[in-house]
Amino acid sequence: MPLVVTGTIGIDTIETPFDKREEILGGSCVYFAAAASFFTPVRLVAAAGEDFHDDYQAILRGFDTIDVAGLELRTGSKTFAWGGKYFDDWNQRETLFTELGVLGEHPPKIPEQYADSRFVFLANSHPSVQREMLKALPERVFSVADTMNFWIESARDELGKLMEEIDGLIINDEEAHLLTGVRNPITAAKKIIAEMGPMFVVVKKGAHGCVLVHDEGVAVLPAFPVEEVVDPTGAGDSFAGGMMGYLAASHAKDMNVSLASIQQALAHGTIIASFAIESFSLDRLASLTKEEVAKRYEYFQEIAKV
Amino acid sequence: MPLVVTGTIGIDTIETPFDKREEILGGSCVYFAAAASFFTPVRLVAAAGEDFHDDYQAILRGFDTIDVAGLELRTGSKTFAWGGKYFDDWNQRETLFTELGVLGEHPPKIPEQYADSRFVFLANSHPSVQREMLKALPERVFSVADTMNFWIESARDELGKLMEEIDGLIINDEEAHLLTGVRNPITAAKKIIAEMGPMFVVVKKGAHGCVLVHDEGVAVLPAFPVEEVVDPTGAGDSFAGGMMGYLAASHAKDMNVSLASIQQALAHGTIIASFAIESFSLDRLASLTKEEVAKRYEYFQEIAKV
Numbered sequence: 139m140p141l142v143v144t145g146t147i148g149i150d151t152i153e154t155p156f157d158k159r160e161e162i163l164g165g166s167c168v169y170f171a172a173a174a175s176f177f178t179p180v181r182l183v184a185a186a187g188e189d190f191h192d193d194y195q196a197i198l199r200g201f202d203t204i205d206v207a208g209l210e211l212r213t214g215s216k217t218f219a220w221g222g223k224y225f226d227d228w229n230q231r232e233t234l235f236t237e238l239g240v241l242g243e244h245p246p247k248i249p250e251q252y253a254d255s256r257f258v259f260l261a262n263s264h265p266s267v268q269r270e271m272l273k274a275l276p277e278r279v280f281s282v283a284d285t286m287n288f289w290i291e292s293a294r295d296e297l298g299k300l301m302e303e304i305d306g307l308i309i310n311d312e313e314a315h316l317l318t319g320v321r322n323p324i325t326a327a328k329k330i331i332a333e334m335g336p337m338f339v340v341v342k343k344g345a346h347g348c349v350l351v352h353d354e355g356v357a358v359l360p361a362f363p364v365e366e367v368v369d370p371t372g373a374g375d376s377f378a379g380g381m382m383g384y385l386a387a388s389h390a391k392d393m394n395v396s397l398a399s400i401q402q403a404l405a406h407g408t409i410i411a412s413f414a415i416e417s418f419s420l421d422r423l424a425s426l427t428k429e430e431v432a433k434r435y436e437y438f439q440e441i442a443k444v
Numbered sequence: 445m446p447l448v449v450t451g452t453i454g455i456d457t458i459e460t461p462f463d464k465r466e467e468i469l470g471g472s473c474v475y476f477a478a479a480a481s482f483f484t485p486v487r488l489v490a491a492a493g494e495d496f497h498d499d500y501q502a503i504l505r506g507f508d509t510i511d512v513a514g515l516e517l518r519t520g521s522k523t524f525a526w527g528g529k530y531f532d533d534w535n536q537r538e539t540l541f542t543e544l545g546v547l548g549e550h551p552p553k554i555p556e557q558y559a560d561s562r563f564v565f566l567a568n569s570h571p572s573v574q575r576e577m578l579k580a581l582p583e584r585v586f587s588v589a590d591t592m593n594f595w596i597e598s599a600r601d602e603l604g605k606l607m608e609e610i611d612g613l614i615i616n617d618e619e620a621h622l623l624t625g626v627r628n629p630i631t632a633a634k635k636i637i638a639e640m641g642p643m644f645v646v647v648k649k650g651a652h653g654c655v656l657v658h659d660e661g662v663a664v665l666p667a668f669p670v671e672e673v674v675d676p677t678g679a680g681d682s683f684a685g686g687m688m689g690y691l692a693a694s695h696a697k698d699m700n701v702s703l704a705s706i707q708q709a710l711a712h713g714t715i716i717a718s719f720a721i722e723s724f725s726l727d728r729l730a731s732l733t734k735e736e737v738a739k740r741y742e743y744f745q746e747i748a749k750v
Contacts, residue, residue, distance in 0.1 A: 227627055321533055324669045346652035347666055357747045358666040360653055363630045405750035441663045442750045444711035 145261025169372030173379025380410030451567025475678030479685025686716030
């Protein structure tokens with residue numbers, strides 16, 4: 139089942155407690171698409187500037203199930219650039235710089251051939267841009283959005299309108315607290331479902347796994363234990379990509395996405411994210427095989443059995 | 445298989461963001477014994493003062509599989525008293541007061557009829573007291589200890605000696621970091637196993653579940669999602685009690701405690717702890733039935749499936 143993702147392409151400069159990389163490929167849409175591509179073809183919609191040179195594009199094209207027809211390369215513009223620094227415990231990061239570039243311009247256009255997309259993921263961007271994307275995808279049957287603190291604080295009304303139109307929301311525990319005023323992630327997610335529109339909410343807890351609250355019930359998942367974290371950038375987007383990719387692949391015909399189905403998809407998202415953080419940028423995902431994914435998932439089932 | 449626990453009996457005064465209780469029954473040994481009693485008979489070794497009146501004793505005696513022959517009531521002494529305050533996010537607590545009472549005196553004596561105990565839990569106390577207890581239990585085949593920041597900092601050598609003699613250590617993530625200098629809980633636990641003696645380490649992450657590292661491999665468990673936390677005091681001891689009680693019951697004849705066996709025991713510890721925090725003191729555990737435990741475990745298996 140075609141899965142479309144819209145979000146950012148970024149050129150990242152990242153400092154970790156152990157290493158540093160300058161101007162590497164990043165962005166929510168990029169991590170998501172790479173992660174989802176292990177399960178299903180992905181259609182990418184995003185804009186980049188003329189500094190998004192061939193080397194970056196080649197990495198994306200290396201994932202042969204990513205359709206880049208929706209990649210808009212804008213002459214005279216700059217790609218979104220982000221600099222971030224991680225500290226000892228990985229749980230906090232500092233933004234060193236943000237250069238909006240194309241993100242400050244009009245949103246990218248969705249190619250006509252994407253119009254039949256049924257599964258939609260709106261990676262983090264302005265809620266009104268996310269809504270505009272949704273409108274351009276009239277055949278959608280299952281749409282999920284990510285957001286962030288910044289939009290919860292600065293674009294609350296637009297975010298509210300978006301939430302009325304999506305099936306699922308993926309946020310982290312701090313964002314769930316900010317959005318609802320409720321600290322318990324399960325209670326916060328229930329409030330979002332009861333009052334704001336989505337049928338399910340996934341609350342990510344970083345290195346501590348996630349909780350899923352759905353119309354039909356709840357699920358709790360530990361993270362996959364990674365000892366050698368190299369760069370956690372893109373972990374959330376890889377997680378979402380693995381989840382949505384698995385769902386789109388599992389629901390090629392039956393569009394009825396159940397709690398159990400999402401629960402299993404989250405475990406696959408967890409696995410892809412665990413690989414993504416083992417390297418900077420897409421390095422690990424670029425070399426990853428479906429067999430490695432299947433093997434780690436099997437191992438995860440064993441070590442996470444209760 | 446007889447399980448013996450030594451640790452503290454406490455008279456607690458607790459403030460939460462929502463409520464307050466004065467002079468209620470608490471202590472590591474008490475929570476542990478109540479939790480373990482759902483699976484196996486428990487032998488308690490602990491001291492209390494003459495202020496440990498009938499009402500407190502009656503609560504303990506209400507758990508009919510707790511053997512209180514090892515409860516030492518000392519005339520002229522005072523029971524250990526602790527006052528604590530929890531904040532909005534439950535993750536931090538402040539100690540308001542500590543009155544050592546009997547804990548400042550000689551340790552309790554292990555009754556002769558306990559000498560054949562095979563499963564031993566050393567709840568948090570001075571490592572040299574924990575070692576002394578171990579020595580008095582020559583028939584032990586499986587011993588596990590808890591400890592805390594205070595002893596890691598102030599009694600490092602004694603703790604080191606204790607660790608050479610136990611099979612398992614239960615600590616929280618901060619303690620694992622303090623003990624090893626390593627922040628990743630899996631890596632820290634591996635270091636403890638490689639360098640300090642235990643065959644396995646359980647690292648508790650509070651509301652985020654736990655990880656188990658064992659000679660044979662690892663396991664990861666989410667916490668059971670509790671929305672209405674009333675008082676988290678004793679959660680760790682209830683968790684340990686459920687785990688050890690389940691292990692002692694499962695290994696009535698076969699003393700070979702495997703990774704898979706501990707993994708399943710941790711899930712049962714998780715369930716008992718989830719009940720314990722639904723009330724102050726032992727209130728919820730006192731009314732809890734084995735059927736409720738079995739039902740919640742079955743539900744946990746469903747929602748934690750990956």
